[in-house]
Amino acid sequence: MSDKHLNQLIDILKSSGADAWEVADINEWGWEFYFIRHRLDQHRTKAVDSFSVKVYKDLEEGKFLGSASSRISPDASAEEMRRIVDGLCRDAAYVRNPFYTLNPPSGNEAAAEPAPLDMKNVCAAFLRAMRSLPETETESLNSYEIFVSEIRRRFMNSSGIDVTSVYPSSMVEAVVNARKDGHEIELYRMLKSGTCDPAQLIKELTEALTSGRDKLAASPTPALEKADVVFSTDPARELYCYFLSRLDTAMVYRGMSDWKIGDIVAPENLTLQAVRTLPNSSWNTPYDEEGAPIRDLVLIDHGKAVSYWGRRQFSQYMKLDSSFDVYNFAVSGGSETEAELRAGDYLEVVDFSDFQVDEITGDIAGEIRLAYLHQGGIVTPVSGGSISGNMSELAKTMRFSKESRQYNCHLIPSVTRLKDVTVTGC
Amino acid sequence: MNAPFSPYLARIAPGLKELISLLRQRYDYVSVLSTDSTGFQVSISQRAKSVSRDTLCTERGTVVRVYRDGLYAESAFTGFDPAEAEKTCASICAELDEQLDLLRECGVEPYETAVLPDEPQTIFTEMETGRMPEDEDISALVDRLTAVSDRGMEQGKARGLNLIDFTVRASSTHICKLFLTGNRDLRQSYVYSEGMAAALVAGEEKTDFAYTSESERFGPELFDHVEDRIPEVLRVAKDLVSAERVEPGEYEVITSPEVTGLIAHEAFGHGVEMDMFVKGRALGADYIGRRVGSDLVTMHEGALCAEDTSSYAFDDEGTPAGDVTEIDHGILRTGICDALSALRLGTKPTGNGKRQNFSHKVYTRMTNTVFDSGSSTLEEMIASVRKGYLLEGMQSGMEDPKHWGIQCIIDRGYEIIDGKLTGKVVSPLVMTGYVPDLLGSVSMISSDRKVFGAGYCGKGYKEWVKTAQGGPYLKAKVRLG
Numbered sequence: 001m002s003d004k005h006l007n008q009l010i011d012i013l014k015s016s017g018a019d020a021w022e023v024a025d026i027n028e029w030g031w032e033f034y035f036i037r038h039r040l041d042q043h044r045t046k047a048v049d050s051f052s053v054k055v056y057k058d059l060e061e062g063k064f065l066g067s068a069s070s071r072i073s074p075d076a077s078a079e080e081m082r083r084i085v086d087g088l089c090r091d092a093a094y095v096r097n098p099f100y101t102l103n104p105p106s107g108n109e110a111a112a113e114p115a116p117l118d119m120k121n122v123c124a125a126f127l128r129a130m131r132s133l134p135e136t137e138t139e140s141l142n143s144y145e146i147f148v149s150e151i152r153r154r155f156m157n158s159s160g161i162d163v164t165s166v167y168p169s170s171m172v173e174a175v176v177n178a179r180k181d182g183h184e185i186e187l188y189r190m191l192k193s194g195t196c197d198p199a200q201l202i203k204e205l206t207e208a209l210t211s212g213r214d215k216l217a218a219s220p221t222p223a224l225e226k227a228d229v230v231f232s233t234d235p236a237r238e239l240y241c242y243f244l245s246r247l248d249t250a251m252v253y254r255g256m257s258d259w260k261i262g263d264i265v266a267p268e269n270l271t272l273q274a275v276r277t278l279p280n281s282s283w284n285t286p287y288d289e290e291g292a293p294i295r296d297l298v299l300i301d302h303g304k305a306v307s308y309w310g311r312r313q314f315s316q317y318m319k320l321d322s323s324f325d326v327y328n329f330a331v332s333g334g335s336e337t338e339a340e341l342r343a344g345d346y347l348e349v350v351d352f353s354d355f356q357v358d359e360i361t362g363d364i365a366g367e368i369r370l371a372y373l374h375q376g377g378i379v380t381p382v383s384g385g386s387i388s389g390n391m392s393e394l395a396k397t398m399r400f401s402k403e404s405r406q407y408n409c410h411l412i413p414s415v416t417r418l419k420d421v422t423v424t425g426c
Numbered sequence: 427m428n429a430p431f432s433p434y435l436a437r438i439a440p441g442l443k444e445l446i447s448l449l450r451q452r453y454d455y456v457s458v459l460s461t462d463s464t465g466f467q468v469s470i471s472q473r474a475k476s477v478s479r480d481t482l483c484t485e486r487g488t489v490v491r492v493y494r495d496g497l498y499a500e501s502a503f504t505g506f507d508p509a510e511a512e513k514t515c516a517s518i519c520a521e522l523d524e525q526l527d528l529l530r531e532c533g534v535e536p537y538e539t540a541v542l543p544d545e546p547q548t549i550f551t552e553m554e555t556g557r558m559p560e561d562e563d564i565s566a567l568v569d570r571l572t573a574v575s576d577r578g579m580e581q582g583k584a585r586g587l588n589l590i591d592f593t594v595r596a597s598s599t600h601i602c603k604l605f606l607t608g609n610r611d612l613r614q615s616y617v618y619s620e621g622m623a624a625a626l627v628a629g630e631e632k633t634d635f636a637y638t639s640e641s642e643r644f645g646p647e648l649f650d651h652v653e654d655r656i657p658e659v660l661r662v663a664k665d666l667v668s669a670e671r672v673e674p675g676e677y678e679v680i681t682s683p684e685v686t687g688l689i690a691h692e693a694f695g696h697g698v699e700m701d702m703f704v705k706g707r708a709l710g711a712d713y714i715g716r717r718v719g720s721d722l723v724t725m726h727e728g729a730l731c732a733e734d735t736s737s738y739a740f741d742d743e744g745t746p747a748g749d750v751t752e753i754d755h756g757i758l759r760t761g762i763c764d765a766l767s768a769l770r771l772g773t774k775p776t777g778n779g780k781r782q783n784f785s786h787k788v789y790t791r792m793t794n795t796v797f798d799s800g801s802s803t804l805e806e807m808i809a810s811v812r813k814g815y816l817l818e819g820m821q822s823g824m825e826d827p828k829h830w831g832i833q834c835i836i837d838r839g840y841e842i843i844d845g846k847l848t849g850k851v852v853s854p855l856v857m858t859g860y861v862p863d864l865l866g867s868v869s870m871i872s873s874d875r876k877v878f879g880a881g882y883c884g885k886g887y888k889e890w891v892k893t894a895q896g897g898p899y900l901k902a903k904v905r906l907g
Binding site for chain 1: 475484531831856858
């Protein structure tokens, strides 16, 4: 979007009667490739720009702060922009939230701008990696989609912030088939990253091909009633996102989480830290969406809640002055090896239909698409049925490995074991 | 009144037609979809209030689809200047050519597809609505929702509930879409609205979230009587705080229309999206003409088969809206299909080609997915259950078209023993099973039906679009955990 257009919008905001304002100028440039097996279904380009605008009004002499927001199209005329901003000023006057202030400049806004994305080379790396998987007659790719984009986000507010984040964001969605004796199954993978890491991509999808072979041989999951369940794939993230969400100021202020600083909220050896960057994460941005600088910050230290996190409004209500939105996090503290966690009888679920952890209730639930039942030294692939339970109970006996594994923006223990999970058979 | 078509789209239409004409010099098929959809969302609770002029479906932008040498390509962009059609054409061609060079370098072969037909057609639809979102008095709406939130808290406390908050949300979206080819000029404008009321309630052991939703293909008049939702929300809240865990096993159940809709959506909604047939990802392709449910089961899909949030005049590829009988008395008759998949399968598109927004690809997607009604009453159905549950409220679902597994997370189950509700509540419930077994077990269907359109549907874990689903009460056997 042109600077002229942005300056025009800022002039309109300054003369609108708004007591404060925020503008994000967002540009997404992307290339996409869609495949049916290895044949190209279609290819696409994307160049999408928009302004995201929020205006604020002081109400009742600073007791309340009203706000209203809207996206504005890049081809809006000055007249249209003024009409939208005037409407937002009217709307904001009806929204009586307790007063808070916008993020101030942090003083080190001049973050080095990264080199522009080499779109063609990154796409080539994805295309070549997907064609180099160890497919066989019986295990192969059914279809896949490749998305590569560069996000450029300039954020300005009336407190003087003017920062720009530029970061790559990519995704591969892949469906794997395995077949035997006329029977065919599929597994689904959605792999997000910054740019292409061919080795990691090939590793993840090779594992999926192996899982596909095992799913072909899977028996129906027996009704185990209560069992130890091991998580060693992507759904394990949901367990750790539960701990993160419960410390979000928006959750706490609105009463959806009752966690307090100083409480023991997780296993005693668990440490969860917000981190500014993780290798090749699609969220390696120096600032959050409200212009707050992102930094490393321990949120849970050896099981104890030590810091809340979150966006400006609710963080201010909770007396946090330098908070920010967390995108990348790392979990550490495991004292057992993967092998130790895999001792005895357990059910290792590697593929769910959709594993969910309810951040308000703590309820966990998911249908099993592929699991390995370890009983008396015998390993049996199983499928069907579901697991369920509640994190407030399960977290008390949760164990996790010292080894870790990164799933895009989350670095978590590679193996997590929950005790006494309800397993419904099929 | 009728929802007026976007003056912006009307203004840029001549420039888009010029763009099509220029692109046709290089490509064998060119279509353009331009969107200009506006709306609002107001959310009021005791602890936080917000007003936004955005909903998930507000957007303004353009996507161009082109075809040459058996291959389709698209370019999505914002900020089209009708006076700069030549420049836009050159930019689109240059970038798509750059992609083709890369694909050639990587040795990629196309999935060859025939060219789409381009028969002359004109549609201009401004659907009837009550009020327009852009004309809504936000001040009055904020006041009304605030009063409902206050009243919800008061009434909750009066009922002995430990309410933490009572949230009311209202959103309304005015959709305007323009679809053009060399021979076709389709324009539609309509409004839909969605409301949600929810109580955050603390029980002895955990905090829970009780909600109800409503939707209509009409304007913000939907919110004029939002206070009527309070008793229902408080009933659900009370039930949730007293709920126990279900003992895992197979049960006779009666599904409420909302749960029926979830089954329709996850079972044979996703299961017969025919872009999955092209990829060999759907078992349904092998079952056309075969029994997949009991004789009582009939299911429809289409923008025309109900009037709710996904009831449009034409889809995002310019195919007129349809009404498909997917299952007829237990026999799977057909699926739903976008235009490119129809070409590949040698069938006709059904008006189900949808995009998350202009910048996303088209997939075969659901619109309204609804079981037909039967002849039983709810009372008769409850009386027929020896041991089971009346299932109400949905949390989420996930499709599995390849294996016909189903996962539905249900909010609440009301115990039925010997034909009577006992008052015991279980929550949440994970309903799993094999779709033909579930539909084959349907033994009673109520004579009423209801459609719910306040949610969004993803394909896998992305591509979120508006869908509506529903039906009557069903009696079936399912596995609960």
